[in-house]
Amino acid sequence: MIDLMRQTSARVDDPLLGASTAYVRTEVFFATRTHQAGLRALEGEIDNLRARSDASSMYTGVLGSLHMRAAVVAARGGQVAEALSHHDEARRLGGLIPEGVYYGTAFGPDSVRIHEVSLAVSLGDRHLRAALEIGDTWAPPPGMPAERRSGFYIELARARLWAGMRDAAFDALRTARRIAPQHTREHRWVREDVETLLRLHRAGSDELCGFADWLALT
Known part of the structure; x- marks a missing residue:
């Protein structure tokens, strides 16, 4: 399925579809615990999208979802600064568009909030309080x-x-x-x-x- 999505995006020259494929493909990196490789792949797609800057909500949603997932994969790999940086950018982008499904991936303020719990759990220790507070209030x-x-x-x-x-x-x-x-x-x-x-x-x-x-x- 992932290979088919990648081939389709190449044929139609659709960078948003390619980025969405990279989001889904990150599951492989989670499963194999190759978090650094997963982060590099996501950041490559982020750079590709930034080079084709677009003001549309679809573009913002796909770019935001990549940052959101990059934050978690970086946290799983112990790269705290990178994780927090990607989360901050995901939160900024999430504030620009309504919650919705963009190229098959849910993104918006609520999705960012959910991933904030995932980020906190991945970082562990002193970050857990943030996850507990979200669970108590939202x-x-x-x-x-x-x-x-x-x-x-x-x-x-x-x-x-x-x-x-x-x-x-x-x-x-x-x-x-x-x-x-x-x-x-x-x-x-x-x-x-x-x-x-x-x-x-x-x-x-x-x-x-x-x-x-x-x-x-x-």
Whole structure:
């Protein structure tokens, strides 16, 4: 699918489609934990788009989504300054357009807020407080794609678990499942976090054990 998108963008000379392909392709770098290579690929696409500056909302949305994803991949790779710089630019661009789907990728102020939680979790330590505060005061609006809303609660669950907030972490996982069951069930972090909760609650609750059964962990 990614190769087809790349070939199509080359044939039609559509830099926005090429950039959108790079956004999707970053999943490969996440999965293989080759974060520096992923960041280089995203920054290359960002430079390509900047060379073709455009005032349209579509251009802004695609460019912003690249910065948003670059912030997270940089954070996963331990490149704090780069992560914060890309996040700042994503937040600036997100303030220029309404929340929407641009070339297949959701972007806007709400998407940036969701990725801020992901960024905080990726950076860890003193940055976790930002994720916890967002989770306490804000929730993704229902109109956003279900998978992105579910992802917000999966990231929030991890932040809460690391902060020792076990019950609140499980609450977030249940919310994620309610929003997008398949996405939640297949997410590696969900399985890891439920396994951790089971170890911490040696006499696990019926609901926690049921959740583990649903994940086929027991």
